[in-house]
Amino acid sequence: xxxxxxxxxxxxxxxxxxxxxxxxxxxxxxxxxxxxxxxxxxxxxxxxxxxxxxxxxxxxxxxxxxxxxxxxxxxxxxxxxxxxxxxxxxxxxxxxxxxxxxxxxxxxxxxxxxxxxxxxxxxxxxxxxxxxxxxxxxxxxxxxxxxxxxxxxxxxxxxxxxxxxxxxxxxxxxxxxxxxxxxxxxxxxxxxxxxxxxxxxxxxxxxxxxxxxxxxxxxxxxxxxxxxxxxxxxxxxxxxxxxxxxxxxxxxxxxxxxxxxxxxxxxxxxxxxxxxxxxxxxxxxxxxxxxxxxxxxxxxxxxxxxxxxxxxxxxxxxxxxxxxxxxxxxxxxxxxxxxxxxxxxxxxxxxxxxxxxxxxxxxxxxxxxxxxxxxxxxxxxxxxxxxxxxxxxxxxxxxxxxxxxxxxxxxxxx
Numbered sequence: 001x002x003x004x005x006x007x008x009x010x011x012x013x014x015x016x017x018x019x020x021x022x023x024x025x026x027x028x029x030x031x032x033x034x035x036x037x038x039x040x041x042x043x044x045x046x047x048x049x050x051x052x053x054x055x056x057x058x059x060x061x062x063x064x065x066x067x068x069x070x071x072x073x074x075x076x077x078x079x080x081x082x083x084x085x086x087x088x089x090x091x092x093x094x095x096x097x098x099x100x101x102x103x104x105x106x107x108x109x110x111x112x113x114x115x116x117x118x119x120x121x122x123x124x125x126x127x128x129x130x131x132x133x134x135x136x137x138x139x140x141x142x143x144x145x146x147x148x149x150x151x152x153x154x155x156x157x158x159x160x161x162x163x164x165x166x167x168x169x170x171x172x173x174x175x176x177x178x179x180x181x182x183x184x185x186x187x188x189x190x191x192x193x194x195x196x197x198x199x200x201x202x203x204x205x206x207x208x209x210x211x212x213x214x215x216x217x218x219x220x221x222x223x224x225x226x227x228x229x230x231x232x233x234x235x236x237x238x239x240x241x242x243x244x245x246x247x248x249x250x251x252x253x254x255x256x257x258x259x260x261x262x263x264x265x266x267x268x269x270x271x272x273x274x275x276x277x278x279x280x281x282x283x284x285x286x287x288x289x290x291x292x293x294x295x296x297x298x299x300x301x302x303x304x305x306x307x308x309x310x311x312x313x314x315x316x317x318x319x320x321x322x323x324x325x326x327x328x329x330x331x332x333x334x335x336x337x338x339x340x341x342x343x344x345x346x347x348x349x350x351x352x353x354x355x356x357x358x359x360x361x362x363x364x365x366x367x368x369x370x371x372x373x374x375x376x377x378x379x380x381x382x383x384x385x386x387x388x389x390x391x392x393x394x395x396x397x398x399x400x401x402x403x404x405x406x407x408x409x410x411x412x413x414x
Contacts, residue, residue, distance in 0.1 A: 123147075124155055127167050136174070145176045149183075157182020160191050165199035168192075178209035184220055187213035193244040193256050194226060201244070202259060211265040214272075215242040227251075231284050241272030249290050250281035257293050267294050279347060283370040288409060291345040291369070297407035305404060307375075309390055309412045311339060314382065316390070318400065326403075328396040331380045333373075333388040340388075344368035344410045346375075349401065358387060363394075364401040368410055375400065375410070 123143050126135035139145060146154055156176045159167035172178060178188055186194075189209040192201040205211070217240045227233045232250040235242055245265045248256035257278075267278040282290040292299050309316045311332050318326035333339040346366045353365035353376070362376040373388045377397035385391070390412070392400060 124158060127155060127159060127164070127171075130164075130167070132170055135170075139174055145171060145174050146180050151183055152185075153183035154180055156180065156188060157184070157191075160188060160195070160197065160200055163195070163197060163200075165197060165203065168197075168200040169203040172203055172207040176207075178204045178207040179213065184223060186215055186219070186223070187244075189213055189244050190215050190242070190247065191223075193247045193253065193260075194223065194251075196251070196253060196256070198255050198259065201256060205259065205263045211245075211260060211263055212243050212269055214269075215240065215247075229285070231281065235271060235274075235276070235281070239271045239274045239276065241270075243269055243278070245278045245294075246271065246276070246281050249278040249287070249294065250285065252282070252285060252287045252290055254289055254293065257290055261293065280370050283345075283347065286342065286369065288343055288345055291347065292407040295345070295347065295407035297405075304409075306409045306411060307400070307404065309339075309410065311341065311384075311412065311414055314384070316392070318403070326396075326399065328393060329380055329382065331378070331383065331385045331391040333386050334384045337387045338384075339373065339386070339390060339412060341412045341414050344412065346404055346406055346408050346410060348374075349404075349406060351401070362389070364392075364397040366401065366404060366410075 123135055123138045123145070126132075126138060146156070148154055154176075156168065156171050156178075159171060160182070181187060182191070184191060187210060189201060189204045189211070190213055192204055215236060217237070219236045224233050224236055227236055227247075227250075229250060232247065235246070235250070243265070245257065245260050245267060248260060270277050279291055279294045282294060289299055304319075304321055306319045307316055308319060309330060309332070314330055314332065316328050316330045317324050346368065347370045348365075348367035350365045350367075351363070353362045354360065355362055357372065362374075362378070365374050365376040367374040373390075375390045375392055375397070377394045378389075378391035379385065380391050380393050
């Protein structure tokens with residue numbers, strides 16, 4: 001046991017000496033390794049910075065005169081390169097400006113590079129300049145006269161909107177469709193009448209425009225404002241289906257009414273919702289002359305008959321060409337149902353009529369201005385007694401019914 005113990009102590013002493021030797025080595029090795037690595041990193045960083053400076057400025061640490069000469073040489077090299085190899089500029093496709101580029105320049109220089117679909121803007125450019133020859137050349141080379149713009153407009157629509165009657169006529173002569181709606185989405189003839197363009201309307205009619213073409217809803221606010229009259233504005237916005245004749249009648253445009261009637265337009269188609277006719281629009285505005293035209297009369301070219309009703313005297317006188325031809329007593333509307341004074345036109349005649357309001361017979365009824373009042377046979381007590389109409393003695397009602405025609409004027413005075 002003792003020997004074993006002594007031997008164990010000697011082994012422990014030898015092991016301890018070895019451990020101490022390695023510990024000394026380890027204590028020196030770690031600082032040396034770390035220090036060496038730090039030196040390597042520092043050397044790499046400093047060396048890289050030096051190289052970067054050399055690349056950035058190849059004449060560092062060189063005499064200033066040498067440095068200046070070197071820079072001049074470098075600049076000379078750049079100049080030579082610019083002369084030999086000019087900068088490349090991307091070629092841009094030539095595009096004409098519809099408002100600024102002369103039509104002839106466009107045609108001569110770049111026609112083949114333009115799509116046929118681009119014909120309309122250039123056609124419009126020619127129209128803006130009133131260059132009919134240039135516009136004709138565009139059409140000859142393939143432009144479509146009815147081509148629409150991105151906004152849905154046509155050349156014909158533009159000409160109408162700008163009031164260029166000559167342009168309208170020329171486009172129609174080149175085959176433009178007189179019924180092809182422009183950006184306003186309304187028939188061209190409707191627009192021409194609404195905008196009071198008689199020459200354009202005439203050209204459209206001669207080209208075959210639909211005389212019964214109707215306005216469509218919704219109607220652009222600009223067109224509604226252009227209508228002016230509240231009745232017409234309401235009809236455009238709420239009624240719909242207005243014909244050119246209705247619009248002309250509402251605006252009191254006698255020239256347009258005569259033009260449309262001469263071309264064959266007839267007041268036989270009512271508006272869509274309220275079922276009004278052209279004569280109703282004229283009657284609302286009390287356009288006597290327009291109502292007479294719509295009823296087939298030619299004021300000033302035929303015998304004039306006028307019935308004058310005097311409310312204060314309760315009498316009526318028939319005037320033929322200014323000469324009294326008949327005189328009779330009448331009975332107008334009693335208090336609360338007063339007969340309104342004014343100038344009227346006989347718009348309907350019914351030999352036998354029953355009031356749709358009071359359900360009573362009204363023989364020989366002659367309606368005034370498409371309204372609820374008129375002339376008819378009835379009791380004439382010598383004072384106002386009716387519900388608004390003008391009553392006539394039975395025999396006098398027969399006579400006047402035979403002598404008065406549609407379109408004759410009835411003047412009711414206070």
